[in-house]
Amino acid sequence: MQYSFYDWDGIGPATPAGLDNWKAIFTQPELLQSVVNAFVLVVFYTVLPVGLGLVAASFIRELKPGAFSTTARVVLFVPQVLPLVAAGIAWTWMYSSDGLVNQVLRAVGLDQYTRAWLGDFTFALPAVGVIGVWVMLGFCTVLLLAGIGKIDPALYEAARLDGAGPVSEFFAVTLPGLRRELVVCTTFTIIAALASFDVVQIATQGGPGYQTMVPGVQIYRMTFLQQHVGQASALAVFLAVVVLLVIWPIQRLGRQK
Amino acid sequence: MRSLTHYCGTLRAAGVAAAAALLLAACAPGGNSEAGPVPSKPVSTGIGSEPVTLKLLVTSGVDVPFYTALGKLFRAKYSNVTVKVENQDYATLTTTIARTLAGNNVPDLVRVPQLGNLTKDHLLINLDPYAEAYGWHEWPQSQFASTRVGPDGRQRGTGSLYAAGAGFGLTGVYYNKALAQRIGMTRPPATVAEFEQLLAKAKDAGLQPIMINGKDGGSVYPLQNLVMSYAGDAQAVQDWNYTKPGASIDTAATVRAGTTLQRWGQAGYLPADVNDIDQTRAPAEFIKGNGVFFPSGNWQAPGLDKTGPGQFGFFLFPPGVAGGPSYTMTAAANLGIPAKSPNADVAAAFLDFAQTDQQARQETVTLGGLAPAGPSDAPAPTTPEGSAVAATVSAFQELLKSNGLVGFMADATASIHVNSLIPQTQLLLAGKTTPEAFAAKVQSDYERDLGR
Numbered sequence: 001m002q003y004s005f006y007d008w009d010g011i012g013p014a015t016p017a018g019l020d021n022w023k024a025i026f027t028q029p030e031l032l033q034s035v036v037n038a039f040v041l042v043v044f045y046t047v048l049p050v051g052l053g054l055v056a057a058s059f060i061r062e063l064k065p066g067a068f069s070t071t072a073r074v075v076l077f078v079p080q081v082l083p084l085v086a087a088g089i090a091w092t093w094m095y096s097s098d099g100l101v102n103q104v105l106r107a108v109g110l111d112q113y114t115r116a117w118l119g120d121f122t123f124a125l126p127a128v129g130v131i132g133v134w135v136m137l138g139f140c141t142v143l144l145l146a147g148i149g150k151i152d153p154a155l156y157e158a159a160r161l162d163g164a165g166p167v168s169e170f171f172a173v174t175l176p177g178l179r180r181e182l183v184v185c186t187t188f189t190i191i192a193a194l195a196s197f198d199v200v201q202i203a204t205q206g207g208p209g210y211q212t213m214v215p216g217v218q219i220y221r222m223t224f225l226q227q228h229v230g231q232a233s234a235l236a237v238f239l240a241v242v243v244l245l246v247i248w249p250i251q252r253l254g255r256q257k
Numbered sequence: 258m259r260s261l262t263h264y265c266g267t268l269r270a271a272g273v274a275a276a277a278a279l280l281l282a283a284c285a286p287g288g289n290s291e292a293g294p295v296p297s298k299p300v301s302t303g304i305g306s307e308p309v310t311l312k313l314l315v316t317s318g319v320d321v322p323f324y325t326a327l328g329k330l331f332r333a334k335y336s337n338v339t340v341k342v343e344n345q346d347y348a349t350l351t352t353t354i355a356r357t358l359a360g361n362n363v364p365d366l367v368r369v370p371q372l373g374n375l376t377k378d379h380l381l382i383n384l385d386p387y388a389e390a391y392g393w394h395e396w397p398q399s400q401f402a403s404t405r406v407g408p409d410g411r412q413r414g415t416g417s418l419y420a421a422g423a424g425f426g427l428t429g430v431y432y433n434k435a436l437a438q439r440i441g442m443t444r445p446p447a448t449v450a451e452f453e454q455l456l457a458k459a460k461d462a463g464l465q466p467i468m469i470n471g472k473d474g475g476s477v478y479p480l481q482n483l484v485m486s487y488a489g490d491a492q493a494v495q496d497w498n499y500t501k502p503g504a505s506i507d508t509a510a511t512v513r514a515g516t517t518l519q520r521w522g523q524a525g526y527l528p529a530d531v532n533d534i535d536q537t538r539a540p541a542e543f544i545k546g547n548g549v550f551f552p553s554g555n556w557q558a559p560g561l562d563k564t565g566p567g568q569f570g571f572f573l574f575p576p577g578v579a580g581g582p583s584y585t586m587t588a589a590a591n592l593g594i595p596a597k598s599p600n601a602d603v604a605a606a607f608l609d610f611a612q613t614d615q616q617a618r619q620e621t622v623t624l625g626g627l628a629p630a631g632p633s634d635a636p637a638p639t640t641p642e643g644s645a646v647a648a649t650v651s652a653f654q655e656l657l658k659s660n661g662l663v664g665f666m667a668d669a670t671a672s673i674h675v676n677s678l679i680p681q682t683q684l685l686l687a688g689k690t691t692p693e694a695f696a697a698k699v700q701s702d703y704e705r706d707l708g709r
Contacts, residue, residue, distance in 0.1 A: 007708070011355050012378040028705075030676070096538075097530045119472065119533025121687055205675065207472065208532040208683040224352035226672040226706065227374055 004234035009227035021234035031235065034206075034213040035242070037125060038194045041214065042246075044129025045136050045193030050185050052133070053140030054178075058170055060141070061148050073145070076138040084135065088202030091131050092118065095203075118204050124211045131199050136192065140185045147181035148174060183254030187247050194243050215239045300386040301602045302609075309603050310339045313592075314357070314364035317346040319556070320590070323624040327423070330616050331607055338603060355380065363597040365604040368590065369404075369420045373671050376419050377410030381593040384418040387605040393421070393612075399662045400425070400630040402499075404591055411707070413664075414499035422589025423611035424627025427653050427662075428478050429573045429585060431543065431551040431561065431645065436464055437570070440549065445572035447579045449486050449517070456526040459549045467521070468548025470539035471531035471686060474667060476518070477678045478586065479552045481666045482574035483514035485584040489577055491663045498664040500707060506666070507700035515685055515692030522686040532683045554586075555649035559626045562644045571648035573656075585652070587662045590627055622646065628653030670706040677702035 004021050008014035025031050056076065063069040079087065094100040095117035102114040117127040151173065159169045197216030200206060206213035215235055222232035311331075315324050321344050328340025343364065345353070351370045358367065358380040375381050388394050393401070400422075407416035432442070440459050446452035459466040469475045485491045488510035496504040521527055528534060534542070543551040544564050551557075552574070561569045573583045592611075594604045611617050612631035621629040622638040628650050629638060637654060640647035656662050667674035677699050684690040690698070 009355075009374045009378065011359050011380070012374065096533060116530030116533030119530050121689060205473065205679075207680055208687065209680045209689060213680075221672055221675060225675065226670075227355065 001233070001237050003230050004237055006230045008229045010223070010229045011227075014230070017230055021231045022238075024231060025235055025238055030210050030213060031215075031218060033210055034215050034218050035239075037212060038196065038214050038216075040125055041129055041132060041196055042190055042193040044126070045132040045196070046186055046189040048133045049136035049140045049189060050182065052137055053144050053185065054175075056137070056141045057144035057148055058166075058174060060145060062166070073142065076141045078138065079135045080138050080142075084198040085202055087131070087135065088199050091134075091199075092203050095127055119208055121208055121211055124204055124208055128200060128203055128212050131203065132193065132196070135199075136189050140189070143181050143185055144178055147178045151177040179254060183250055186250050190246055190250070191243055194239060194246070300390055300605070302387075302390050302606065304335045304338065304603055304606055306337055308337050308339070309600055310341055311366065311600060311603055311607060312364040313340060313342045313366045313368075314350070315342060315344050315368040315592075316350055316370070317344045319624070319626055320344060320368065323620060326620045326624055327607075327611055327617055330614065330620070331610055334610070334614075335606075338607075340607070358595045358597065363595045365594065365598040365600045366592045366607060367595055369593040371668060371671055372404065372406060372413065372419060374410070375593070376406045380596055381419045382596050382598075382601060384421065384594065384605070384608075387608075388418050391605070391609045393418075393609075396632045397630070397657050397660075399657065399660045400589065402495075402662075403589060403664045403668075404593075412500050412502070414495065414501070420589075420591035420593035421608050421612065422591040422627075422630070423608075423617070424621040424625050424629050425587045425589050425653060425662075426554050426556055427585050427587040427628060427649065427656070428482075428552070428554045429571050429649070429652060431553060431557065432570050432572070433543070433546060433549055433551075434568055434570050436546065436549040440464070445570075446575045448575050448581075449483065449577055452575050453517075453521075456521065456550075457524075460525055465528060465548045466526040466550060467528075468534075468539055468543040468551045469527060469531060469553075470534045470536045471527070471683060472533055472535040474674060474679045474682075475534075475536065475539060475553065476527070476531065476682050476686060477667060477674070478554075479574070480514055480518050480678075480682060481586060482552075482584070483517055484508075484510050485663065486574065486577040486581070487513045489581055491582075491584045491661075494666065495663055497703070498666060498669045500669060505700055506703065507696045511696040511699075512692045515695045518682075519685050519688065519692060523688065527686065531686055555628060555646075555653070556626050558645040558649050562641070562646055566641075567643045569645045571645050571652065573652055582659070582661060583656070584661050584663050585656050586665045587653075587656075588665055588668065589630070590625065622650060630657060633657070670703060673699075673703055673706060676706075 005017060005019070006014040007017040060069050060072055063072070097116045101117060105111065105114050115123065117123050155173045155177070156169065159173050164172060195216050196214050197220060200212055200214050200217050201220070204212040206217050219232045219236050219239070222228045222235065313324055313328070315321065321342060324342045328342060331340055332338055347370060350368065354367065354370065355373070355375060355378065357363070358375065359378070369375065369381070401418055402414045404413070404420040405416050405418055406413055436459070440455060440462055442455055446455055456466040469479070481494065484506075485494055488494070488508070493504070493508060493510070494506070497506050522531065539551065540553070540557055540560060542548060544561065558571065573585055576583055592608060594601050598604060611621070612629070613635065615636055618629040618631065618635060619638040621627050622640060626646070629635070638650065640650055667678060681690065681695050681698055685692065685695050
């Protein structure tokens with residue numbers, strides 16, 4: 001916070017900069033766009049994984065405990081334990097012109113849809129987002145599964161006796177019982193989305209153009225490359241405030257009785 | 258409603274913390290300027306006889322075997338000196354060098370990726386006294402221009418010397434000899450227009466005319482070359498690189514260069530997925546025959562010679578008009594002496610040795626993949642006949658004599674490359690910005706970087 005009012009390179013003397021560093025956040029189009037991009041990533045990091053995670057967890061609950069359900073858990077959870085840097089490189093290969101994604105498209109005759117995903121102005125950000133879905137899905141599923149395990153089985157029985165099908169059972173019993181887990185999931189994934197750095201740095205470096213630039217990469221560059229510690233601090237504080245503003249209502253929701 | 262009061266408390270605490278931070282802000286972070294930039298004691302060209310361990314910090318990769326070999330040669334000459342080579346990858350070194358040099362465990366010689374604020378913060382010693390003592394000022398001076406820094410600690414190309422390199426990277430255009438023959442190229446193109454005709458012929462023959470890495474900045478090279486070719490002079494670009502006050506890149510030549518590059522992209526002379534090709538994939542594709550031309554640097558030459566000996570040639574980017582001056586981007590693999598190094602004299606002796614000793618210069622080419630500079634009467638290292646390396650070394654010797662060496666626009670400021678040149682060139686190639694807007698935007702980003 002203190003640094004954000006100075007022009008400082010991290011080593012030498014600092015000169016007061018007043019509010020210039022803060023003004024820049026709202027006047028430089030690239031900085032603002034990176035914040036917008038981070039919110040687009042929230043869709044991929046939070047909305048999709050939590051939604052899909054709910055579906056996956058419900059299905060796995062229905063499965064008989066056995067080899068298949070264990071395999072499903074492991075496959076979903078693997079991205080959590082892989083280093084993101086390695087994952088980023090692997091996805092970069094898969095997305096390249098001759099990569100796996102395009103090979104699959106060609107194999108099923110969708111040649112007109114093949115493209116260099118991470119080099120495409122329209123699809124680069126969603127492509128990065130899909131990496132986020134892949135990373136976060138396992139985390140959400142495992143957490144929600146644990147939550148489902150804690151729900152009193154008597155509730156499910158009561159629902160069945162009342163003639164509820166699997167879908168209405170899900171809405172009447174599973175969803176309300178998972179409130180706390182959902183809060184933890186959304187909180188964790190939103191922070192990950194807004195503070196995303198490693199996947200973008202490895203996969204696209206913010207390109208093509210400024211399509212996938214995010215505040216995390218900006219802060220890193222300002223600090224280490226440009227040595228504008230003041231400007232970086234301002235953006236970091238701003239990002240922290242944005243995260244808090246987004247997280248706070250969710251936390252409130254979770255506490256309501 | 259416990260939760261609400263609870264939050265009010267939190268908010269109040271946050272408010273107090275913010276107020277405290279504002280109060281704290283009254284005392285500024287950071288050090289203060291002292292420590293003169295000149296070596297504090299008189300310099301000496303002697304090594305002495307005390308055992309000395311000279312610590313080098315270089316970048317990972319080719320640098321390590323190269324400087325290790327130089328260290329062995331140096332020890333053979335001065336038996337009391339042990340050279341210890343440590344390394345960090347380029348990106349890490351770029352981000353940590355200032356902290357390393359300001360810290361307590363300081364190397365005696367450090368590979369300087371970018372001077373940045375290193376001179377302003379007095380982290381490197383001024384090499385002028387050593388240049389005087391060793392007679393470096395009698396050598397071709399264009400090799401030292403990029404590491405001279407003016408008294409404002411910012412403008413380069415003038416003032417005192419802060420680093421010197423054993424060898425230089427330089428850029429040009431590689432070509433696949435077999436494919437070039439197929440499109441009827443008998444000699445390197447004499448003008449940009451002639452080069453463009455060759456690209457059209459390659460396209461018509463069903464070949465990929467140019468292979469280039471647009472993802473991480475390869476396409477910035479031809480752009481800069483085009484700017485200099487159209488301007489017929491490199492002075493404007495050089496002033497801009499060295500952040501001379503009032504320098505601008507927002508010129509007619511830049512707009513014209515952007516127009517040409519955009520046209521090449523639209524005509525299919527560049528790969529369709531140019532913005533997705535990085536610096537490891539581009540040479541691999543080129544070796545496979547995917548691309549008649551590959552604009553890149555001499556650091557690629559040893560690799561090309563290893564996989565396809567004699568198959569690849571190299572020429573300097575053609576001028577705008579026939580017989581016009583040729584310009585090439587070069588950057589020295591610079592070494593600087595940290596201000597806190599206790600062995601500055603020995604470090605300077607090592608620097609001089611790397612530039613003048615015949616065996617060391619040979620290693621610069623063979624192991625370093627760089628063109629050696631140094632005195633103009635130094636013997637040229639031997640290179641295999643017809644190899645890409647031979648072509649790059651002889652091109653460099655010519656340029657050294659004609660003063661055709663220009664710095665990279667990418668090095669003008671620490672972040673101009675990643676924050677401006679790369680994304681803007683990508684937008685240009687994708688047709689999402691105009692050449693005029695491109696030139697104006699790069700200039701405004703540059704001025705913002707410099708705080709002007």
